Amino acid sequence: MADLKIYRASTTAPVNxxxxxxxxxxxxxxxxxxxxxxxxxxxxxxxxTHTTASCSPAFDHPDTLLLNNAPxxxxxxxxxxxxxxxxxxxxxxxxxxxxxPKLSTLPLRLASANNFPTAAGLASSAAGFAALVxxxxxxxxxxxxxxxxxxxxxxxxxxxxxxxxxxxVAWDHGTRADGLDSRARLVAPKAHWPDMxxxxxxxxAAKKGVSSTAGMQTTVQTSSLFQxxxxxVVPKRMAEMEHAILSKDFETFAKVTMRESNSFHATxxxxxxxxxxxxxVSRAAIKAVEETNDKAGRxxxxxxxxxxPNAVIYYQKADEDAVLKTFLPILRQKxxxxxxxxxxxxxxxxxxxxxx
Ligand code: ADP
Ligand code: DP6
Ligand code: CO
Numbered sequence: 406m407a408d409l410k411i412y413r414a415s416t417t418a419p420v421n422x423x424x425x426x427x428x429x430x431x432x433x434x435x436x437x438x439x440x441x442x443x444x445x446x447x448x449x450x451x452x453x454t455h456t457t458a459s460c461s462p463a464f465d466h467p468d469t470l471l472l473n474n475a476p477x478x479x480x481x482x483x484x485x486x487x488x489x490x491x492x493x494x495x496x497x498x499x500x501x502x503x504x505x506p507k508l509s510t511l512p513l514r515l516a517s518a519n520n521f522p523t524a525a526g527l528a529s530s531a532a533g534f535a536a537l538v539x540x541x542x543x544x545x546x547x548x549x550x551x552x553x554x555x556x557x558x559x560x561x562x563x564x565x566x567x568x569x570x571x572x573x574v575a576w577d578h579g580t581r582a583d584g585l586d587s588r589a590r591l592v593a594p595k596a597h598w599p600d601m602x603x604x605x606x607x608x609x610a611a612k613k614g615v616s617s618t619a620g621m622q623t624t625v626q627t628s629s630l631f632q633x634x635x636x637x638v639v640p641k642r643m644a645e646m647e648h649a650i651l652s653k654d655f656e657t658f659a660k661v662t663m664r665e666s667n668s669f670h671a672t673x674x675x676x677x678x679x680x681x682x683x684x685x686v687s688r689a690a691i692k693a694v695e696e697t698n699d700k701a702g703r704x705x706x707x708x709x710x711x712x713x714p715n716a717v718i719y720y721q722k723a724d725e726d727a728v729l730k731t732f733l734p735i736l737r738q739k740x741x742x743x744x745x746x747x748x749x750x751x752x753x754x755x756x757x758x759x760x761x
Contacts, residue, residue, distance in 0.1 A: 411461040412508055414543035418536035420452040420521070420528040421445060421567045422603065422717045424662040424709060425646055426669040427576060429625045429635055435584040436483065436560050439625070440639040443575045443592065443646050444567045445719070447603055452521040454529070456536035458544045460511035468513040472533070473523060479515070486560040487538055488513070495545035508545055515540070522610035526682060526713015528568075530617065534561030535568035555589035564617075571595050573650045575643070598653050602725065604732065606716040608686045617712045620673065620680050627677040634672055639665075655721055659707030662719060663694075666709040673712075682712050690716040697731040706731075 427442035468488060470477045479488065495509040517536060523529040538558040542549065555566035559576075566588055567574040572595040579587030615623075624631050642661050649657035673680040687710055694708045705724040709717050720728045 409461065409463040410506075411459055411463065412506070412511075412544060413457060413459040414540050415455065415457040416536055416540045416543055417449050417453045417455045418532045418539055418568050419447050419449045419571075420454075420532045421564065421574065422447060422528060422709060422711065423564065423567075424658070424707075424719075425639060425643055425665055426711075427563050428621045428669055428672060429631060430563070430621060431578075432582075432584065433622065434482070435587075436563050437584045437587050438563055438576065438578050439631075439635040441576060441578045441643050442564075442567070442639075443573070443643060443650075444564070445573055445601070445603065446568060446571045446595070447605075452527060452532065452605065454517055454519050454532035454536040456515060456517040456533075456540040458537075458540035459514045459516075460508050460544065461514075462511060464512040464514055466512045468515070470515040470517065470537075472517050473519060483561050484537075487534065487557055488541070490557045490560070491538065491541045491545060491547070494542075494547050494549065498546070513541070522607065522715075524612045524616065525607075525610055526613055526711045526715050527605070527607075528564055528711060530562035531564035531568045534558050534565030537561060538565070539569065552588055552590065556585065556587070559584070559587060559589075562617075572597065575647065592647055593650050598650070600722040602720050602722055604718040604720070604728065606690055606718065606732070608684065608690070608714040608716065613682065613713050615680050615682075615712075620676070620682075620712055623678075623680070624672055624676045628672050628675040630672050630675040634668055638668060656704045659704045659719065662707040662709050670710065682714060683710055684714045687714045687716060690718070693731050694718060697728060700731075701727055 421444040423442050423444040425443040427438050429439035431437050431439045468479050470479045492509045499505045499507055499509055515537060517533060519529050519533065521527050535558050538554050542554055551569040555569045558569055559566035567576050570589050570591050573592040575590045575592050577587065577590055642665055645657060646661050649661060670683055673682055691708055694706045697706050698704045706718050706720045706728050718728065
């Protein structure tokens with residue numbers, strides 16, 4: 406009788422929000438960045454992707470992906486690169502142990518859901534590709550470390566490499582042409598700075614007009630600010646930021662985060678044609694943070710925006726009342742503003758589940 410077993414693994418991956426932004430590829434085929442970046446991984450209990458990967462001799466080719474219940478192509482070069490790398494690792498295990506089922510040859514069924522707006526500048530590609538890689542790695546019982554898997558997730562979406570690790574995570578640009586040194590690195594675990602908090606202001610859940618991939622390519626081609634940012638500004642800020650995190654210096658963390666967000670959006674504006682990710686509500690959030698800090702007489706909150714209008718506000722637990730006091734009235738006034746209060750999290754090991 407034909408083997409009709411279904412093998413399955415499910416996992417979740419959190420989003421990460423960069424405080425030093427990745428924007429620009431030095432090698433679009435391998436998805437290698439021009440500059441290093443650094444992010445904070447948010448709580449899995451908040452913004453996250455849930456992905457189930459299944460394979461079976463009962464399934465027909467080709468591989469398929471359902472994203473939020475809608476079919477999504479897996480035949481893009483970047484998705485194909487992820488699937489190829491994961492299958493090659495599984496195939497290595499199968500060669501070494503012929504008693505293992507030959508999962509590497511079976512068609513894959515992937516079902517993924519984001520519990521937050523997709524393609525709206527809240528890092529859906531980061532959580533999405535991290536969950537895709539983690540789910541298949543679990544299905545295939547791969548023994549690679551999160552850092553090794555980050556090399557694969559990076560090929561799906563650059564920012565995804567950082568979502569495989571929890572806490573404060575750097576993505577080193579690397580110098581090798583094959584990209585093997587362009588991967589995620591733990592700067593500090595979540596527990597290092599337990600008082601850190603992030604407030605997510607959902608200004609708009611709409612899909613952005615210019616995807617991150619397309620936007621950064623145009624920036625590389627046309628912006629004159631871009632080279633200085635990548636070569637001079639970001640390397641200095643990476644060092645400052647790592648030091649601020651290691652010494653839990655919120656003032657420096659906040660100042661570098663805000664200047665970095667503004668530098669990235671200035672580069673977008675300097676792109677031809679210009680890219681506008683921020684809107685009036687985003688700018689109102691910037692003003693509200695400035696006012697909160699002025700009122701407190703010190704820097705207690707920091708805003709940052711990815712490639713979209715939605716704000717992420719970092720602050721420390723002790724200042725929660727002061728920060729929320731500023732934002733809650735604005736949130737209530739502005740129709741359509743959602744709000745998420747989230748802690749910083751560690752994805753931890755996923756639990757593989759094989760159904761036979
Ligand atoms: P974002 O700011 O949300 O990361 P991007 O433009 O970088 O926006 O990427 C959005 C794209 O990422 C989506 O159009 C989709 O192709 C991919 N993506 C988002 N979520 C998932 C997921 N859960 N699984 C696979 N791919 C995803
Ligand atoms: C502004 O990782 O989404 O969020 O590699 O083309 O998929 P691709 O781009 P993506 O870019 C993220 C850009 C950013 C900054 C960041 O997350 O570092
Ligand atoms: Co993205």
